[in-house]
Amino acid sequence: MPPAADMPKAYDPSLSERKWYAYWDEHGFFGASNDPEDTRPPYVIPMPPPNITGTLHIGHACRTTFEDVLIRYHRMKGFNALWTPGTDHAGISAQVVVERQLKAEGLTRHDLGRAKFLERMWDWRRQSGDRILEQKRTLGASADWTRTKFTMDPDLSRAVREVFVRLYEEGLIYRATRLVNWDVATQTVLSDLEVLTEENVEGEMYEFAYPLEDGGELVVATTRPETMLGDTGIAIHPDDPRYTHLHGKFAKHPLVERRIPIVLDAELVDVKLGTGAVKLTPAHDFNDFASGKRHKLEEISIFTLDGKMNELTGEFRGLDRFVARKAVKKKLAELGLERGSKKHLMTLPKSERSGTVVEPIISTQWFMKMEPLAKPAIAAVENGDTVILPEDWTKTYYHWMRNIQDWCISRQLWWGHAIPAWYCENEHCTVSREDPTRCAHCDSTKLRADDDVLDTWFSSGLWPFTTLGWPDKTLDLQKFYPASDLETGYDILFFWVARMMMMGIHFLGKPPFKRVLLAGMVTDENGDKMSKVKGNVLDPLDIIHGATLEQLLEKAKKSGASEGGLKYIAKTYPEGFIAYGADALRYTLLSYSPQSRRIALSTKRIEGYRNFCNKLWNASRYALGQLDDSTVATGSRPAASLLINRWILSRLENALTTANQGLESYRLDDSSLALYHFVWNELCDWYLELTKPVLSGGSVEEVRETRAVLVHVLEAVQRALHPMIPFITEEIWQRIPKRDVAEACIVSSYPQPDQGLRDEASEREMTWLTAAITSARGLRAAKDIAPKISIRLTLEGDDDARRALLKAQSSAIATLCNASVELAHAQGDVATATAEGITVHMSLEGLLDTEKEKERVGRELAKVEKDLAVLEKKLGNESFVARAPADVVAKDRERQSELATARGKLKDALTKLAG
């Protein structure tokens, strides 16, 4: 089939994405082989799998893209890449699925009980694992270059148990009764990282008086009056002169039968704040808890686990905590103890899961000691074993790791890995790899399993090695641990990355990866966080396939957008999205610098890269249409004698250099920009245009050479761009007639630059040629001469080299400028422009708009004179001439003389125009 014949005039993304969509579909299906026989250096680029059940989140799309680009690049460089779907985050998906199944069966999870629920969840997980493997197999067959290997450990819990037991035995995991953050809605404990804070909530600072046993009163302030029911102390500063007489005294609780000691606490109390007296509720406040420990105060819990007042609160029993607040205030007022209140701005801790206000509650939980694990993880980054890119994040990493607190790892959730702990009737705790039959401490056989599950990040933290078969000594583990790169978002640097570092070092002695590559967070085009409620969420699938406004609104409604959110959508995308294609989205995401923390995704920008895809498509269409049967790309550089051919090959080397450097150093934006610029501004704007006169009027030999270069550049460009925009490049690449390179596939090699092949002479000469053409076009535009009117040009060069170039390229110039070209001296009435030592005169005979021309030349002269003045001042500065590097001075001198010449010519032109 003639390669260009069936190519539509505009690139249709659906054309190739139908075929290759699986590359990065919601299942993230892309993987390259890890042949056990292969001894080349291993490369693993892990990432958490996208949410299997839901829609593809834009953040995932972003990470998948970065990861996919790196995998493809390394693959093309000849490294093995292993993409491993995690088996863990899917836990949440599994829960969703099982809930859905139960609903269909008319059941709730409470009917089923936790154990059965978990069982079904894991069943589903196993099935989905099989399904993934099956799909992977199918894909592997269709993409013949890919031999796939997915490590899908069907029983990850074995590894999780192993880790838990070992850490327990080492004393790094322990059980303790502490104040923890409690989510009253979902009734589970939260880790510090799961607590979000809402800023500047208007609250009330409420003051009331505690009557003293010896008469008198002590006024305290609080934002949570209801907690006074759990007060077991009042703290004052030992040096506070106002309260010296209260040392060692007691207050009397006005609502419940309780003596309240007045304690001296210099650590907690700030005499300048409030009344200088602090009520202490050790069971419901982290500071009070610490102070309570110091003074051996009683810890009295007053809440039930669902956030109501418990049996110790007397008449308030059963009230919701917020209702109780009002009731307590009312009661205090009745007793005449209220002492005023004022507005108070505060930050409220809220649960990431349920959004309710977090309640500190005393509870027995499992904890993990972090400091001994954090130290080597800090060292690994300090000594460079692991590099965090962009480097800014290193500081944040240290800051967090050095201030790390013990991690509460137990959760009271309905899904997750069970904690391998059992209790006998004597409350002895047995931790074991296998389900035990008797207590390790008292031989009791009546064992009850711990009801709790592990925090999701506990098993996620083991991900780099459990997915490779650990604790068995597998070949995968040997080959792929440690991995080269981890690509992820900075928002889970602590949740996940830091914990993988700590766990990996602890269990395998080495950090799990050599580089941690952090991408920014994808936001909307205004830089605001995407939020379903706000309606500013972009679904990558909509961007790829297009969506009408109605579809967008419907989807937003389903996911809980507010009225305002829906309005925002209607206003921002009145026509919905056109189908930009996966390549355009990928290229857009890549074009953002990884240095920036935000990726403010705008559809306009995506459209720009969609246009680039179309440009590439049409350039290829043109190029393929120019080839004949004997033209093939061989992957090796063809010989070139014509200027344009030498030049484009040289520029290709230049682009490939930048592209490779960018991919190596995780500056994908540099790579994509360099190739974008090469394709559009060099290949399309100049080279393709300049091949036209050659291909239509050149000698047989010139035509043959040009075709060979054309196909070579075209082929190399597809491979160079392939990691970034795989679909379109694959589509085009398949149509390019090839030999040698054709045997493999587009991912078989990445084009490598060879700086030795740069051709400086051709690049220099091309600047003259383009200067001549640009000048001529500028003259035409300035004179408002329609493109179809042929003009007459006279060209002059400052030196022999330039004159020779002009002579050789005169027909090319004539074609590109729609002009007749002479090389003699200009005669008669002409307009003149000079650049790069080339002077172009355009005959004005028949065109006499001298006013306009005067204006233009005047403008140009002013600019030249301004530049010259700056330069002269600089060069007139003896200090500069003496101290600046010689080449800088020489360069400026050269430029000075160029400008001076230009000024002379412009002045002449102006005189001529005036005369």
Next chain:
RNA sequence: GGGCGGAUAGCUCAGUGGCAGAGCGCCGCCUUUACACGGCGGACGUCGGGGGUUCGAUACCCUCUCCGCCUACCA
């Protein structure tokens, strides 16, 4: 309160101790046989303010102002 980052064209953002950049937008002209998802030409900047280092600062240092994010604290 502590930490980290940012301030560059109308917008979103790169960049550099030696001539200030990209995409989009804007203004003209053009449907020329790869492409109007295009071509050609053009306008647009006290590189947040103030000091310092330097022959030279948008870049390095100090400081101020404003804006993000994280983290505490909040009786």
